[in-house]
Amino acid sequence: MYSKAFVEALEQKSCDIRGDILMMLKEAKSGHSGGSLSSVEILTALYFYKMKHNPMNPDWDGRDYFILSKGHVCPALYTALAHSGYFPREELKTLRKFGSRLQGHPHWLKLPGLETSSGSLGQGLSVANGMALALKLDKKPNRVYCLLGDGELQEGQIWEAAMTSAHYGLDNVCAIVDYNNLEIDGYVEEVMGIHPLVEKWLSFNWHVHECDGNDITSVIRALDHASQMKRKPSVIIAHTTKGKGVSFMEDVDLWHGKTPSPEQLEQALSQLDGACSVFKPWN
Amino acid sequence: MVNEAMKLAENLFNNDVKMTPTRDGYGEALVELGESNPNVVVLSGDLTESTRTEGFKHKFPDRFYEMGICEQNMVGVACGLSMVGKIPFVATYAAFVPGRAFDQIRISAGYNRSNVKLSGAHAGISVGPDGATHQMMEDIALMRTLPGMTVIAPCDREETRKATIEAANLEGPVYLRFGRDKVPEVTTKETPFKIGKANILMDGSDVAIIANGPLVYEALDAAKTLRRNGVYCMVVNMHTVKPLDVTTLVYAARKCGAVITAEEHQITGGLGGAVAETLARNNPVPQEFIGMPDSYGESGKPRELMEKYGMSSTAIIEAVKKVIARKASGRIFAGVL
Numbered sequence: 297m298y299s300k301a302f303v304e305a306l307e308q309k310s311c312d313i314r315g316d317i318l319m320m321l322k323e324a325k326s327g328h329s330g331g332s333l334s335s336v337e338i339l340t341a342l343y344f345y346k347m348k349h350n351p352m353n354p355d356w357d358g359r360d361y362f363i364l365s366k367g368h369v370c371p372a373l374y375t376a377l378a379h380s381g382y383f384p385r386e387e388l389k390t391l392r393k394f395g396s397r398l399q400g401h402p403h404w405l406k407l408p409g410l411e412t413s414s415g416s417l418g419q420g421l422s423v424a425n426g427m428a429l430a431l432k433l434d435k436k437p438n439r440v441y442c443l444l445g446d447g448e449l450q451e452g453q454i455w456e457a458a459m460t461s462a463h464y465g466l467d468n469v470c471a472i473v474d475y476n477n478l479e480i481d482g483y484v485e486e487v488m489g490i491h492p493l494v495e496k497w498l499s500f501n502w503h504v505h506e507c508d509g510n511d512i513t514s515v516i517r518a519l520d521h522a523s524q525m526k527r528k529p530s531v532i533i534a535h536t537t538k539g540k541g542v543s544f545m546e547d548v549d550l551w552h553g554k555t556p557s558p559e560q561l562e563q564a565l566s567q568l569d570g571a572c573s574v575f576k577p578w579n
Numbered sequence: 580m581v582n583e584a585m586k587l588a589e590n591l592f593n594n595d596v597k598m599t600p601t602r603d604g605y606g607e608a609l610v611e612l613g614e615s616n617p618n619v620v621v622l623s624g625d626l627t628e629s630t631r632t633e634g635f636k637h638k639f640p641d642r643f644y645e646m647g648i649c650e651q652n653m654v655g656v657a658c659g660l661s662m663v664g665k666i667p668f669v670a671t672y673a674a675f676v677p678g679r680a681f682d683q684i685r686i687s688a689g690y691n692r693s694n695v696k697l698s699g700a701h702a703g704i705s706v707g708p709d710g711a712t713h714q715m716m717e718d719i720a721l722m723r724t725l726p727g728m729t730v731i732a733p734c735d736r737e738e739t740r741k742a743t744i745e746a747a748n749l750e751g752p753v754y755l756r757f758g759r760d761k762v763p764e765v766t767t768k769e770t771p772f773k774i775g776k777a778n779i780l781m782d783g784s785d786v787a788i789i790a791n792g793p794l795v796y797e798a799l800d801a802a803k804t805l806r807r808n809g810v811y812c813m814v815v816n817m818h819t820v821k822p823l824d825v826t827t828l829v830y831a832a833r834k835c836g837a838v839i840t841a842e843e844h845q846i847t848g849g850l851g852g853a854v855a856e857t858l859a860r861n862n863p864v865p866q867e868f869i870g871m872p873d874s875y876g877e878s879g880k881p882r883e884l885m886e887k888y889g890m891s892s893t894a895i896i897e898a899v900k901k902v903i904a905r906k907a908s909g910r911i912f913a914g915v916l
Contacts, residue, residue, distance in 0.1 A: 405692060411662065416686045422652040423687055426659020426667070429644065433620070434663070453683070456649035460656065463647075 298513060306512045309379065310340045311568050314541050316375045316388055318564050321555040324371075324391040327400070330551040331445060332372040334476040334510070334536040339376040341515040342441055346523070351381035354408040360438050361411050361427050365420020366445035366474065367401040368553075374398050374407075382409035418451025420444065421471055425457055428466040439523065442471045447479030450488045455500070461529040462501035469529040470522045471502075474509060476538035478549045497531045509534025542567055580806065581781050581799070586769035592803060598761040601792075602700050604739030605757055606631025609668060611740075612747050613639045619747060620660055622646050624653050624671035629759075630700045632670045650675040654683040658693040666694055666747055673699025673715035673756060677722055688752045689725040696746045697722075698755040702732075703843035704871065704888060705760040705793060705881035714876035720848025722754040723821050729753040729774060730821040732842070732850070734795035735765045738818060741772040749774060758843065760881045762793045777824040779831070783811035786899050786906075787831035787838045789854050791817050794841035794869065794890060801895035812899060823853050825861065832862045837906040839867050839898045843890055846870035865905040867898040 314336050321327045343349070347360040364373050371391060378385045383397070390396035397406045401415030412423050424442040431438050448454065461469045473493070481487045490496070497504045503525040507518035515534065522530035538552070539545030542564040556564055581587050590596050612619040613635050620642040621635045627645070636643040646653040650671055657667035669676055676697050677684050688695050699718050706714045722730045729749060733739040739757060746753040771778065780795070781802050790798040795816050802812040815831050817824065832838055838858070840851035846868040855866055871888055885891045 403690065412658075413686060413690045416682050418651075419655050419683055419687050422655025422683070423659040423662070425652070426656035426661070427663050428659070429656065430620075430660045430663035430665050433641065433665070453649075453651045453655070456652035457655065459649070460646065460652055464644075 298516060303513055306340055306344060306516070309344050310336050310512060313340060313372065313375045313379060315565055315568050316378070316385065317371045318542070318556055318561055320371055320375070320388040320391045322558060322561040323389050324393070325555055326392060327371055327555055328368040328553050329545060329555055330478065330538040330548070331366060331369040331474065331476065333540045333542065333545065334538045335369050335372050335443060335474045336540065337510050337512050337515050338443060338472055338474060338534055339372050341512060341519055343376040343380050345516050346519045347441065348438070349380070351409065354382060358438065361424070361440045363412055363420040363424045363440065363442040364402060364414055365442055366417065366448050367414030370398070370402045373402065377407070377409040380409070383407065417445065417448040418453040421454055421457035421461070424469055424471070425460050425464070425466060428461070428469045429464060431468055432466070439468050439470060442469065444471055444473050445479075446473055446475045446477065446484050446490060447487070449473065449490050449493075458497070458500045458502065465527050466529045467526050470519070471529065471531040473531065473533045474536055475533050476536045478538045478547070478552065480549070480552050482549050493533060497533070501528060503528050503530040505530060505532045507532060507534055509536035510540050580803065582779055585771070585778055585780050586767050587780060588764050588767055591763070591765060591799065597764040599736040599764060600757070600759060600761050601733055601736055601739040602631045602757040602759070604733070604736035605698060605743050605755070606634050608740040608743030609635040610638055612744060613642065616666065616747060618664060619666045619668065620644065621668045621670060622653050622657055624648060624650050624675060626671050626700070630670035630698065651680045651683045654680045654695070654697070655687045657695045658687040658691055661694040666696065668696045668698060670698050670700065672713060673702035673718040674713050677718050677754065678715055681721055685725060689728055692727055693752055694750055696753045696755065698757065700757045701759040702756045703758050703792065704876045704884045704890065705758050705843060707760065707881045707884065708878050710878040711875040716843070716845045716871045716876070717848070718754070718756060719820055719842070719844050719850065720852065723848065723853060727751055728821060729819070731774060731819050732756040732791040733818050734792055734816055735762055737764060737766045737768060737770065738772060742774070742818065745772070745774050756792065758793055760793070763796045765796050765799065772818070775819045775822045775824055777818070777827040778816040779813060779827065780816050781812065781814040783813040784834055785811045785837070786902055787813040787815060787835040788841055788895060788899070789815045789817050789828065789831065789838055789850065790841035791820065791850055792843050794843055797890070797892040798841050798895055801892040801899065804892065804896060805899060810899060810903065817850060820850050820853050823857055825857055828854060828857055829861045832858050832864045835864075837865045837902040839869060839895060839902060841869035841890070841895055844870050846872060865902050865909060867902045869895055869898055
């Protein structure tokens with residue numbers, strides 16, 4: 297269904313994005329490593345496969361919209377945007393620095409390619425609903441994608457929004473849950489359990505799709521499946537690993553809001569091999 | 580006595596003055612806007628009748644969204660609508676927007692600089708029998724702290740209608756505040772209205788009463804009574820709390836040398852706070868505050884509550900006497916120096 301070469305190209309892109317995320321976080325000395333790494337394949341699939349968008353004309357009215365509700369993983373989004381051509385890759389080095397367009401949490405008035413500001417969890421799906429309602433009112437086919445964290449699902453507003461998307465039959469909304477099982481204080485199930493997640497979304501009258509969120513083929517298959525669904529919104533529960541791709545970060549809650557030291561970066565980059573052969577680190 | 584240029588209602592001080600709730604003007608304006616601007620949409624939080632959005636709902640059902648009892652989501656949805664070119668009006672009680680949804684307003688509306696129009700109905704103690712939970716008196720303070728937010732508390736039905744129409748034409752987030760109870764129709768169709776431009780409704784040189792919302796009528800009533808005793812008050816309708824009309828305010832303070840602020844809101848953080856901050860920087864004068872005295876409300880008839888908590892013409896008259904005494908003692912003190 298998807299050619300081997302195409303899948304390999306997306307894997308390469310994921311690997312490049314992962315490398316840039318690690319390097320920008322090392323430069324910034326603060327920021328969110330774990331969740332940025334777990335969401336890489338999702339963002340790669342959206343920006344380099346699924347979404348209609350035009351980096352030369354970010355306001356193009358035929359574009360699909362992407363809302364990063366879990367705003368703290370903006371290093372992954374910034375990197376996807378830079379690799380798409382919205383701004384120079386070099387600018388990634390300015391993350392979180394004074395005067396940078398790359399704010400610690402995204403601010404859409406600063407950076408081309410962003411659709412909204414986010415950082416306070418729980419708000420993105422409501423905004424996505426509003427966009428989807430406006431697009432339906434204008435009888436336009438654009439779709440709205442919204443990336444949610446699993447810990448973020450503890451926010452009540454998410455479920456207000458989930459009710460609303462279903463109530464208005466917003467089949468142009470696709471929510472994606474980065475289900476990496478961890479939040480700041482530990483395992484999601486120990487902090488404030490969200491099980492059973494599939495049943496929750498089903499009972500809110502959504503189409504539910506599950507995928508391996510760190511496997512590009514699995515992600516693009518789920519996205520294609522979701523975009524064919526009618527009359528109901530779709531949610532993709534993407535099973536991921538927090539800190540994916542770096543052995544000492546994987547599934548360790550401490551890496552939620554921690555960044556690599558120069559030595560750790562070197563070690564991490566050395567692990568991004570295999571598919572990653574083309575990746576060129578910064579000078 | 581009143582400023583002719585303001586074209587106020589001629590029967591303003593008569594028993595036959597027309598009494599209507601401010602929210603009626605909101606409903607009228609929304610229908611007008613629905614006809615003139617296809618981008619205007621309305622969201623209601625299960626309060627369609629009492630926020631007067633039913634007229635719009637019946638005329639423009641495709642552009643009316645029932646959002647149920649989830650105000651935080653409603654604010655976010657409105658922001659999303661605005662980002663695809665719509666001009667959403669969010670209608671619920673002030674207790675919930677901004678009360679419940681402050682974070683959503685701060686980020687999704689304010690920080691995003693969304694073109695959303697938030698309306699808080701049933702604000703103030705004149706909500707009456709529903710009691711303290713529904714008597715929102717902190718909303719102006721909340722909204723006024725947000726950068727880029729325009730905050731308007733109109734005084735009657737007609738001014739609310741004008742404010743709503745102007746809000747639609749203003750790019751950026753706006754908060755409009757209404758009461759539940761009927762209030763006298765002070766202004767007319769011909770009364771000038773511009774967001775951010777205060778109206779001097781009555782001229783005077785002893786004390787300036789800076790009022791908004793239902794307290795505008797109370798201020799006029801107090802000023803009329805005081806005139807009989809030889810005290811000449813200027814009455815300023817400061818309908819827009821943000822951006823505050825600094826020019827008119829400073830003019831009033833310079834001319835009168837003392838001010839009273841009068842609002843149906845906590846005395847902290849609202850119009851009184853805004854005026855005090857501005858005068859402290861520009862032209863400090865003695866100020867007295869008419870408003871809720873750092874307290875929650877209770878059930879009762881609107882009039883009973885307004886009297887008890889000192890938000891009536893009677894309280895304004897007392898405050899005027901007090902501030903005149905302070906002004907006089909200040910002069911003596913300055914003379915001694």
